[in-house]
Amino acid sequence: MTLLYGTSTILSRSSKFPLRQHCSNILKLASFSNKTSLTPEQWLEALNIRTLPSKSFSFQFDRSSGPGGQKVNKSSTKCTLTIYGFSKCAWIPQEVRNQLLAKNLRYWAQSKDCIVIQSDQTRSRETNKELCLEKLVKEIKDICWFAKPVSSQNLEKWESVRRKTKESRLEEKKFRSDKKQLRQKPNFF
Structure with a gap:
């Protein structure tokens, strides 16, 4: 190993890269993988x-x-x-x-x-x-895919859409039921 005092880096004979750069890569790895936040x-x-x-x-x-x-x-x-x-x-x-x-x-x-x-x-x-x-x-x-958080406005919007769809479905169902009731013979007794 050769120590160069002027540049304050240590160079290995087998490597052209400074040891400081190698150490910064190790620190980058440690900081990137160990961040619990x-x-x-x-x-x-x-x-x-x-x-x-x-x-x-x-x-x-x-x-x-x-x-x-x-x-x-x-x-x-x-x-x-x-x-x-x-x-x-x-x-x-x-x-x-x-x-x-x-x-x-x-x-x-x-x-x-x-x-x-x-x-x-x-x-x-x-x-x-x-x-x-x-x-x-x-x-x-x-x-990899992660779901994005849904805003309260979107939740309210989709809830109102569900409610209106359910109401219209029930109205249609009631209308069909009444139509079928009218087709039957009247029962006077």
């Missing part, structure tokens, strides 16, 4: 590829079958995103997980309890990685 609706609304905790899933790069010509046989650009132990995943709220599992998330491998998403659309590793994350976010947002 966030409701599942707010969590779903705030969800995007930048707020996903990168430490909770793994990426694997393999040979691609997509575009690239002869380069396809030389470079590993297909990205496979895997989230292990999805049913116990702490960074996704329980209500969201329940909806995803109940509505058959298409990327969920039930036997291994993991999510597997692949992308080989481009010739770039990073672009395929972002496409995997976008697929995950899009699938979560498409499947």
Whole structure:
């Protein structure tokens, strides 16, 4: 490890990214997943590829079958995103997980309890990685749905509609009954 005093960051020889940036990602994960004040609706609304905790899933790069010509046989650009132990995943709220599992998330491998998403659309590793994350976010947002609270004005409006519909139905019923009564022979005795 090399310590650079002028920039006050620690750089690893194997990584080009500063340790400070790595620590900020960990803090972002902790603050995003541990906020108990966030409701599942707010969590779903705030969800995007930048707020996903990168430490909770793994990426694997393999040979691609997509575009690239002869380069396809030389470079590993297909990205496979895997989230292990999805049913116990702490960074996704329980209500969201329940909806995803109940509505058959298409990327969920039930036997291994993991999510597997692949992308080989481009010739770039990073672009395929972002496409995997976008697929995950899009699938979560498409499947999950939370009912919005109904205002009292709407409740009153629909209650009056129900009441008027019931009254008109009963009036129609009474009218038909009276019409049938008039068709019968009079009973004088």
